[in-house]
Amino acid sequence: MLAGADTAVEVRFALPSPALAPFVTTFYCTLLHRAPRGGWLEDYLHPEWANLRFLCRAPAQQVIGAGELVDCTPVMLAGPTSRATRFRLREGRAWGVGLLPAGWAAMFRAQAGDYADRFVDASADPAFAVLRPLAEELAATQGGFEAELAVIVRHIERLLEGAVPDPAITQLTAALVDPDMATVSLLAERMGMTVRSLERLTRAAFGFPPKLLIRRQRFLRSLAQYMLDPSLKWLGTLDMRYHDQSHFVRDFKRFMGMSPSAYAKVDKPLLAAAAQARMKAVGQAMQGLHRPVCEAAPVSAA
DSSP: OEEOSSOEEEEEEEOOOTTTTTTEEEEEEEEEEEOOTTSOEEEEEOOOSOEEEEEESOOEEEEESSSOOEEOOSEEEEOOOSSOEEEEEOSEEEEEEEEOHHHHHHHOSSOGGGGTTOEEETTTOGGGGGGHHHHHHHHHOOOOHHHHHHHHHHHHHHHTBTOOOOHHHHHHHHHHTOTTOOOHHHHHHHHTOOHHHHHHHIIIIISSOHHHHHHHHHHHHHHHHHHHOTTSOGGGTOOTTOSSHHHHHHHHHHHHSSOHHHHHHSOOTTHHHHHHHHHHHHSOSOGGGOOOOOOOOOBOOO
């Protein structure tokens, strides 16, 4: 819980079962008990993998990158992102499901690259029609955290029934969270692929070219250090792969749309709470740095 004179917000995380762990990072619930003056709690979400989001009586607006905020629909799918998401929400409760690239590939026929840096109304897009029953049951549920979590988990298990994670996608996800993975050629060698084959795989399941993915992961490792300890100077958070501070500043502007100094001055009422809660529950502050489970039995529905 993060509470202040104007605001009280709570973020809770739940880990997936061993069968779902190769596909799902976490289930998470955001509760805004008391909104700040003006009625909106606003923050910036860093780049990450795809997410399902269900707004349970919690009006929200968002935009990926630059542009005007737009109203969120009750059930949304946000594709993998390489730019910050500016968002704001009013008092209420929202649920999310973080998807690993293997989860995207197993659940949807759509190419992740077609939804990169985009969010869509999942109830209207035919590619995500399988989510409608989950959205409807969750909207009708009057229970608390545990009851709503059970609804979500049951539906995700059904959607993934019999699924086995694609070993190449899981291997590539693991390689991308390796700090030593510094170049596309090294990544292709690790995967035993040509660069062209690697590019096809990353577009299909990861959303972006391999060079941008490596660059994004390097940036996230540095940002995560700052989110966990904002008292650190930026120089104290830099990933070992950055040549100097100006190199980091260029990446920061590319991924967050502002300079590190500007970001340091921005209030982070939700992300500060989420990073700490996620670190405690999962051992990693950001979804984009989540280490995949490499072996699992096929999912069986309850």
